[in-house]
C-alpha cells in the first residue's frame with residue numbers, strides 16, 4: 035500500500051495580494067509551500083504549480099516533484115492524479131498548498147479513516163450563527179445544524195478518486211464534491227482550527243502567531259547493532275549490496291546500518307527496538323529485507339505525530355570500504371523513509387584494527403535520529 039500526497043499550489047492568490055502568489059510568500063521565514071511540504075514528511079508529494087512559477091519553484095524547492103496545474107483547482111488536481119497513474123499509488127491525500135499548518139495528527143486520522151472507506155475529509159462543525167444579508171443588513175437566518183466547514187487534506191483510495199475526477203472533475207470546489215458526484219461515501223474526520231487556508235492578507239499574521247505558539251517537541255534516539263561475518267561474497271549496508279569477500283550473518287538480511295537507524299527511530303519514540311516489533315523467533319522475518327523494519331519505524335513515527343528531521347549512521351569496519359557507496363546508501367535510506375537526501379548522513383570509520391571490528395570478525399553500526407512533532 036503506497037500513499038502519496040498532492041499539494042495544489044497553482045492558484046494566483048488574488049485575494050491575498052502581495053508581490054507573488056500567496057503560496058510563495060514567506061511565512062516565518064520560509065515559503066508557505068515549504069511549510070506545507072514539510073508537514074507531509076515521510077509521504078511522497080507531488081507539488082502542483084502554475085507554469086509561470088516553475089523557475090521559482092525549481093530554485094526554492096530543488097527536490098520537489100513538480101507537475102503543472104490547470105485553470106481551476108479541479109484541473110490542477112486532475113493533472114497530478116494522472117501523473118501518479120503508473121506509480122503503484124493506492125491512497126492519496128489531496129491538500130491545498132495554502133494550508134501550511136496541517137498537522138501530522140490530522141494526516142494520521144485521515145489515513146485511519148481510509149481503512150474503513152474510500153474517502154475521508156476533515157471538517158469543523160459551524161459554531162457561529164448564520165445569517166443571510168444584503169446591502170449591509172440582515173435579511174434572514176440560516177440553521178447551522180448539519181453544516182460543516184470543509185478543510186483539506188481530503189483523502190481517497192487512489193483509483194476511486196482518479197475515476198471520479200475523469201468522470202466528474204469539471205469545476206468542483208473540492209475533491210469531496212467530485213467524490214460525491216461519483217457516488218463515493220465520504221466520512222468526516224475531526225478538522226483542526228489551526229489548519230487555516232491562507233486566503234486574505236491578514237491570514238499570514240494569524241498563521242505566524244499559531245506557528246510561534248506551537249510547542250515544538252523534539253526527540254532524539256540512538257541505535258547500535260553488530261553482525262558477525264560469515265562466508266559469502268557481499269554484504270547489505272544501508273540498503274546497498276556491497277561486494278565483499280564475506281557476508282554478514284543474521285536472521286534477516288543482516289543490514290547492520292539500517293538496523294541501527296531503525297532502532298534509533300524506535301528509541302526516539304520510546305517504542306523499544308526491532309526485536310520487539312519483529313521478533314527473531316518469528317520465522318516470517320527470516321531473511322527479511324531490512325527496509326520493512328525501517329519503513330515500519332517511520333510509519334509508527336508518523337502515526338504518533340512525528341517526522342524525521344535528520345539522521346546520522348556510522349558504520350565501523352576495516353573493510354569493505356564504505357566511501358564509494360556512501361552516496362547510494364544515503365539516497366536509498368532517504369527514499370525508504372520518504373525524506374529529502376540532505377536529512378540523511380552515512381559515514382564510516384575503522385577501529386584502528388582494535389577489537390572485533392579491527393580483527394574483521396564483523397561490522398558494527400551506530401545511528402542517531404532526530405524526530406520533530408509539528
Ligand SMILES: Nc1ccn([C@@H]2O[C@H](COP(=O)(O)OP(=O)(O)OP(=O)(O)O)[C@@H](O)[C@H]2O)c(=O)n1
Nearest residue numbers: 042043044045046047048049105106110131132
Ligand atoms: N487553478 C488552481 C487554483 C487553485 N489552486 C490551489 O488550490 C488551493 C485552494 O485555492 P484558493 O485558496 O482559492 O487559492 P487561489 O485560487 O490561489 O486564491 P484566489 O482565489 O484568492 O486567487 C490553493 O493552494 C491554490 O494554489 C490550484 O492549484 N490551481
Ligand SMILES: C[C@](O)(CO)[C@H](O)COP(=O)(O)O
Nearest residue numbers: 107130184185186207208231
Ligand atoms: C478545498 C477547500 O480548501 C475546502 O475548504 C476550498 O474549497 C478551496 O478554496 P476555494 O477558496 O474554495 O478555492
